[in-house]
Amino acid sequence: MTSKDQASAPEIRFDRVSKVFGSPDAPSGVFRAVDDLSLDIGRGQLVALLGKTGCGKSTMFNMIAGLSEPSEGTVLVSGQNPFRNFDWFRGKIAIVFQNDRLLPWRTAIQNVELGLEMLDIPKAERRDTAKQWLSKLGLAGHEDDYPHALSGGMRQRVSIARAFATNAELLLCDEPFSALDEITAQKLRTEFARLVRENGKTAVFITHSINEAFDIGDRIVVLKRPARIAHDIAMSADVDLEEREKIRETIRASLSQ
Amino acid sequence: MAATSESGLESWRLVGFGRRILMGVAPFAAIAAVWQFASLFFPGYLFPSLVDVFWRCLAILTDWSAFSDVLATAGRILAGLAGAFVFGCLLGFLIVQSRLADRFLSPVLIFFQGIPALSWVVFAIIWFHGVEFRILFIMVVTTLPAFTFQVVGALRAMPKDLLEMVMSFRPSRLKFFRMMVLPSVLPEILTAWKVNLGNASRVVVVAELVGASGGVGYQLLQQQQLFDMAGALAWTLQLVFFVLLFQWVLTLIETFAFRYRAVSERAL
Numbered sequence: 001m002t003s004k005d006q007a008s009a010p011e012i013r014f015d016r017v018s019k020v021f022g023s024p025d026a027p028s029g030v031f032r033a034v035d036d037l038s039l040d041i042g043r044g045q046l047v048a049l050l051g052k053t054g055c056g057k058s059t060m061f062n063m064i065a066g067l068s069e070p071s072e073g074t075v076l077v078s079g080q081n082p083f084r085n086f087d088w089f090r091g092k093i094a095i096v097f098q099n100d101r102l103l104p105w106r107t108a109i110q111n112v113e114l115g116l117e118m119l120d121i122p123k124a125e126r127r128d129t130a131k132q133w134l135s136k137l138g139l140a141g142h143e144d145d146y147p148h149a150l151s152g153g154m155r156q157r158v159s160i161a162r163a164f165a166t167n168a169e170l171l172l173c174d175e176p177f178s179a180l181d182e183i184t185a186q187k188l189r190t191e192f193a194r195l196v197r198e199n200g201k202t203a204v205f206i207t208h209s210i211n212e213a214f215d216i217g218d219r220i221v222v223l224k225r226p227a228r229i230a231h232d233i234a235m236s237a238d239v240d241l242e243e244r245e246k247i248r249e250t251i252r253a254s255l256s257q
Numbered sequence: 258m259a260a261t262s263e264s265g266l267e268s269w270r271l272v273g274f275g276r277r278i279l280m281g282v283a284p285f286a287a288i289a290a291v292w293q294f295a296s297l298f299f300p301g302y303l304f305p306s307l308v309d310v311f312w313r314c315l316a317i318l319t320d321w322s323a324f325s326d327v328l329a330t331a332g333r334i335l336a337g338l339a340g341a342f343v344f345g346c347l348l349g350f351l352i353v354q355s356r357l358a359d360r361f362l363s364p365v366l367i368f369f370q371g372i373p374a375l376s377w378v379v380f381a382i383i384w385f386h387g388v389e390f391r392i393l394f395i396m397v398v399t400t401l402p403a404f405t406f407q408v409v410g411a412l413r414a415m416p417k418d419l420l421e422m423v424m425s426f427r428p429s430r431l432k433f434f435r436m437m438v439l440p441s442v443l444p445e446i447l448t449a450w451k452v453n454l455g456n457a458s459r460v461v462v463v464a465e466l467v468g469a470s471g472g473v474g475y476q477l478l479q480q481q482q483l484f485d486m487a488g489a490l491a492w493t494l495q496l497v498f499f500v501l502l503f504q505w506v507l508t509l510i511e512t513f514a515f516r517y518r519a520v521s522e523r524a525l
Contacts, residue, residue: 065425067424067425087427099418101418103423107517117432146519
């Protein structure tokens with residue numbers, strides 16, 4: 001692969017990927033969560049993976065994160081196999097989960113420092129970085145609070161700060177705002193998209209909400225069960241309101257089938 | 258006005274503190290009163306006066322050769338628990354990591370749990386010569402199954418979502434253990450120590466009673482042969498004091514280690 005090829009190579013590549021759970025001998029049989037899926041995601045894109053519950057979004061997410069391996073086909077992230085070369089991705093992938101997943105025995109700032117500790121960043125430096133990210137996300141003054149003392153929205157902000165603090169090139173988000181009230185979720189979505197674009201990250205954002213996908217993604221990939229692509233739509237600034245509504249209706253009709 | 262309300266708050270706190278102390282002391286005071294009352298009507302070898310018991314306790318605490326017996330027993334308890342804890346952790350990790358180890362070891366540990374402590378004392382006397390090794394062996398084998406199962410339970414109960422979150426940062430094994438495993442299993446480990454401390458204090462006395470030439474168990478045997486109830490009670494109380502002291506240390510560790518926990522205003 002030449003350097004030119006590398007520069008234009010996708011950040012994430014799904015090449016004819018299938019994922020099967022169970023076995024033919026098991027009482028529940030075989031479940032095909034992802035079926036012969038091919039997808040390229042370029043560097044710097046903010047892609048919303050949209051689909052109904054159980055369509056295989058989280059399975060795809062786990063394969064990108066290196067937490068699970070495809071049954072067939074290849075998943076490559078930055079040209080590497082994220083499952084086999086698990087440690088190679090230390091500091092390169094950060095995840096914002098559906099729930100905040102803060103360690104209850106660590107304060108807010110210690111939770112943000114978690115990823116930096118894995119990277120052996122000196123204590124003073126990681127404390128500064130964590131403090132800056134908490135401040136950026138409106139949590140200045142809450143550094144020493146334990147998670148139980150924070151509201152749901154604040155906890156999710158801490159988890160976003162934790163993901164950004166490692167300065168990972170790739171951010172994976174699994175419906176991170178679905179448990180929050182709409183006003184807080186809207187605010188955090190806007191903040192999140194701004195931070196991703198400002199920091200030049202590649203982000204994959206899983207959601208089951210059409211509105212959320214429209215708010216956040218500059219590309220929307222609509223998945224149907226078992227995870228295969230029903231629509232792949234680029235959402236540039238040129239797409240006017242009328243066109244957006246048409247796309248929204250098409251997606252809605254597709255998902256309701 | 259503010260000063261008045263603050264002094265009022267302070268006096269409420271004092272009242273609350275006094276009440277808690279009173280509630281803590283009251284049950285023991287009641288038992289002591291019943292015992293003392295009984296001592297007025299029964300001979301001293303059945304219910305000795307608590308004053309006698311107090312002087313005997315003081316004599317044990319101030320006489321080095323007597324106090325060294327208390328320390329020996331305390332040391333045996335701690336050594337036995339530490340040994341069982343280390344082996345229990347090793348076996349626990351093995352069982353959690355390997356299904357084969359689980360299938361092989363779990364029935365053996367359950368079988369061990371069914372063997373009475375006294376049987377282990379007999380086996381130890383037959384198998385080994387050294388007194389200290391005998392007692393250590395008895396302490397370890399009697400508390401090992403409980404420690405192992407508690408470690409296994411704690412490891413299996415680790416929250417999967419937190420585990421995945423930490424794994425997503427690709428930690429080294431050591432960091433994963435320090436940042437995730439240790440803090441999440443610590444509450445159950447401390448509970449295991451508290452529970453096993455009580456068990457160990459009972460087992461050590463049995464072991465010393467039969468197989469040792471020193472320690473609280475051995476001294477209890479002497480008091481039984483002399484029909485000296487005050488002495489028996491004084492030696493028993495030494496062990497109780499040690500258990501209380503160690504429980505208090507464990508509670509202090511708990512209070513410090515689990516300061517992150519939310520406290521509900523409404524108790525269970």
